[in-house]
Each structure stands twice: as structure tokens, then as C-alpha cells.
Amino acid sequence: MIDMMTNNEFQANTSSLNSSPVNWDVVIVGGGISGLTLACGLQSSGLRILVVEAQQQRQATERSLSYALSPLTSKIFRSLGLWEQIAPQITHFSRVLLSDADYPHWVEFCPKDLGEAAVYYCAEHKVLMAALLLRVATASNITCYYETRVVEVHYGEQAAEVVLVGSQGQQQLRSTLVVAADGINSQIRSSAGIKTNGWAYWQSCITAVVAPEQSHQNIGYERFWASGPLAILPLPNNRCQIVWIAPHAEAQAIVALPSDQFMTKLRRYYGDQMGKLTLLSQPLVFPAQLMQSRRYCLPRLVLLGDAAHCCHPVGGQGLNMGIRDAAALAQVLQTAQQQFQDLGSLAVLKQYERWRRYENWIVLAFTDILNRSFSNQWLLLVRLRRLVLRLMKNWSFLRRLLLQLMTGLWGRKLQLSALSAHEVSSSNGSVK
Numbered sequence: 001m002i003d004m005m006t007n008n009e010f011q012a013n014t015s016s017l018n019s020s021p022v023n024w025d026v027v028i029v030g031g032g033i034s035g036l037t038l039a040c041g042l043q044s045s046g047l048r049i050l051v052v053e054a055q056q057q058r059q060a061t062e063r064s065l066s067y068a069l070s071p072l073t074s075k076i077f078r079s080l081g082l083w084e085q086i087a088p089q090i091t092h093f094s095r096v097l098l099s100d101a102d103y104p105h106w107v108e109f110c111p112k113d114l115g116e117a118a119v120y121y122c123a124e125h126k127v128l129m130a131a132l133l134l135r136v137a138t139a140s141n142i143t144c145y146y147e148t149r150v151v152e153v154h155y156g157e158q159a160a161e162v163v164l165v166g167s168q169g170q171q172q173l174r175s176t177l178v179v180a181a182d183g184i185n186s187q188i189r190s191s192a193g194i195k196t197n198g199w200a201y202w203q204s205c206i207t208a209v210v211a212p213e214q215s216h217q218n219i220g221y222e223r224f225w226a227s228g229p230l231a232i233l234p235l236p237n238n239r240c241q242i243v244w245i246a247p248h249a250e251a252q253a254i255v256a257l258p259s260d261q262f263m264t265k266l267r268r269y270y271g272d273q274m275g276k277l278t279l280l281s282q283p284l285v286f287p288a289q290l291m292q293s294r295r296y297c298l299p300r301l302v303l304l305g306d307a308a309h310c311c312h313p314v315g316g317q318g319l320n321m322g323i324r325d326a327a328a329l330a331q332v333l334q335t336a337q338q339q340f341q342d343l344g345s346l347a348v349l350k351q352y353e354r355w356r357r358y359e360n361w362i363v364l365a366f367t368d369i370l371n372r373s374f375s376n377q378w379l380l381l382v383r384l385r386r387l388v389l390r391l392m393k394n395w396s397f398l399r400r401l402l403l404q405l406m407t408g409l410w411g412r413k414l415q416l417s418a419l420s421a422h423e424v425s426s427s428n429g430s431v432k
């Protein structure tokens, strides 16, 4: 069992910082999907892991968003032993149809183009969180603090000193490594002085859940319009998640429409291939942006998921990248642990940075080019992209190339077996 400390013990520890023992091996700031995937990936290492999450557990779990998940993400969850719980509650895409506005030549992606069981999957946030939280709750070396915020970190030579504020007041603790998995507006990243590159797009992203009249047949659609792409992702119980990109002002005006007018407008972009649509959720709007941190690590600090990068929603890449970051970081840290290296040293953390920062750049560039080359009506570009669509329709190797790029299967191979030795303990880890 993890050694839990009282507030007084924490304070006593920090008063003699240089000689006091390190309380935790890894403190993960942010209990979103990326942070929890890392915690699960380190479960078998026996490292003492603390996950600190600012929200209540219920709030963190019940986000109204669904994600397109790549086959590589499914392999990572399989290796973590989570797939059996997740798979029955999500959809497995039988096909993805990609098209350019009204151009009649659709490109159809099938599982056999990739040699995988499905082209993509679609999972609700709460389904992924429930599986991760169940695993964390059965891990004896992982502890989660909820409604607790990391407000300050001091990076020392031997350890990082972390200041938390929660319902029990302020606590201080020490950790060999701090992982910033605290999302796009990461305070841990900015207070460490790590700068970012990127830009805000001229577009926003509207999300909503709809029920089609006819069966969605597990088909996903990505349809590009001059205003931005529209994705239709099949969900269980014959529902669909809509991810609809439009210029900011237009997106704000669309979400402000009464629901019948919203649906009329949606139908114009979406077509009638599944019959009449019924709106099931309140449409939400998110600004689209691209961001890449200039560094992914400093001594005793490493960035993960949206804290490290963020991309345009086209192609559903953001969370998939965060999950690959988590698997890669778990692999690097476990190797370092086996070689008795300091987990917070730059030599160890740079291995992760070199691996993931480069691969994430490729995905960020790909989503940016995809969005820009389709979100316009320049005649030359329209002709060129339609030629590419026709070539893709007929040549399976082009479809495979694109799918490999979109699913992360082209990148450096993960040692998934390192994640799979998950320990399922009967003694519970603790959740505060």
C-alpha cells in the first residue's frame, strides 16, 4: 500500500527539503484521459504515482464529447487490459467515406485497407474514463486526489517540490518527476516558462449528438466544405456525433439557432443518406487552434497530451496523440527505472521528447494542410484535390498511406508488451 501522509507530515518534509525522502516517484497533474493512461501504463512498474485532478471525479468523467479512436489507440488500451471493458460500449467503423462537398467521387476506407479489425472506433469520454478509473482504483501504487489543484512547483536538483490546494487546505510534497497533463491551457507548462508555437484558426468547431432515422451502419463520414469539414461519427444505440467546422461568426450563429433551424442547416451540409435526423444534445462550440510546445521537458518536468500540443479537430487526432504520448512516456520511464536512471533527469526525458515531438509535428502539419487545402474554393486547388480523391478511390496503396498517417501506425513502434504486464491487485489504491 502507498504510504499516505498527513498535512503536517508534508509540511515537516518540505522544511528540510534537501535531506527529506521523496514522497512520490511521479506526480501527474491532470486526471484527464492522457494523464490516467500514463498512470495505467506505469501500474506494473511499482513506481509510486499520484494523480492530481482539479475537478470532482464526476465532472472529469462526464464531459459531453466523443472521440474517433485509431487502431493504434485500441492496441494501447488492449495492452493496458482495458479493451475488454471499452469495446462493447463503442462503435467499430465498418467504413469511412471521405468526400469533397458535392463532388460525386467518394473515397471509401475499409478495414482491409489497413489490415486491422476496424478503420476507426468512436468512444464517448465517459466510457474511456470509466475504464481508466476502474483500473486506477485497483492499482496499489496509484493514488488520485480530486478537487485538488497544483498551484506551484519548484524544480530542485534531487526532486520537485509540489504545492497542492484541495479541500483539506494546502499541502506540499516532493516527487522525482512532475508530468503536466493539465490540458491546453497548462499552468504547469507556462509557469515553467515553456513557450509554445501555433495559431488560432479562423474556424470554430460545433459538436452535437443526433439520432438518424435509418441505421448508421457503423459508417463514418468526413465531408469537406469550403467553410470547413463536417464529420459524422457513428455512436452506439444508433446515435451520431457531429463535429462541424465553420468560421467563428457562422459557428456562433449556428449554435444560437432554434433546434429545428439548426437541424435544417445541418441537413444541408450533411445530406439525407440516413433519413431524418433528431437532435439529442445541446450543440456546443469550441475554437480551433494549433499549438506545439517548444520543449516537452525540463529537468524533473515533462509535458503530455494537450499540455504539449493541440491540433485542428479535422481527422480526430488530438486525443490519439495524447494516448500515444502516454504509452511512449511509460515505456521510456520503465526502461530508465530498470537501468536505475534518475526518472527526472534530462537524459531520460529527452528520449521521450525526441520521439514524440517529432511525430506530433507530422500530425499537426498534416491536419493543418488537410484543413487548408479543403477549406477554400480556389479553382486550381479544387481540381488538384479532386484528382487526388479520384486517385485514392482507385489505388489502395494511397488509401493505406493516408490511413497509416492518420492512425499513427507509421511512427516508431511502441513496445506494447511493456504496458501489458498490468498488475490487478485486490488491495485498492486510494481516491480522495
Ligand SMILES: Cc1cc2nc3c(=O)[nH]c(=O)nc-3n(C[C@H](O)[C@H](O)[C@H](O)COP(=O)(O)OP(=O)(O)OC[C@H]3O[C@@H](n4cnc5c(N)ncnc54)[C@H](O)[C@@H]3O)c2cc1C
Binding pocket: 029, 030, 031, 032, 033, 034, 035, 052, 053, 054, 055, 060, 065, 066, 067, 068, 069, 148, 149, 150, 151, 181, 182, 183, 184, 187, 205, 206, 207, 243, 286, 304, 305, 306, 307, 313, 315, 316, 317, 318, 319, 320, 321, 322
Ligand atoms: C470538438 C472537439 C472534438 C475532438 N474530437 C477528437 C477526436 O475525435 N479524436 C481525438 O483523438 N481527439 C479529439 N479532440 C481532442 C481531445 O478532446 C483532446 O486532445 C483531449 O481531450 C486532451 O486530453 P488531455 O487529457 O491531454 O487534456 P484534458 O482533457 O484537457 O485534461 C486535463 C485535465 O487537467 C485538469 N487540470 C487542469 N489544471 C490543473 C491543475 N492545476 N491541477 C490539477 N488538475 C488540473 C483538468 O481539470 C482536466 O481534467 C477533440 C477536441 C475538440 C475540442
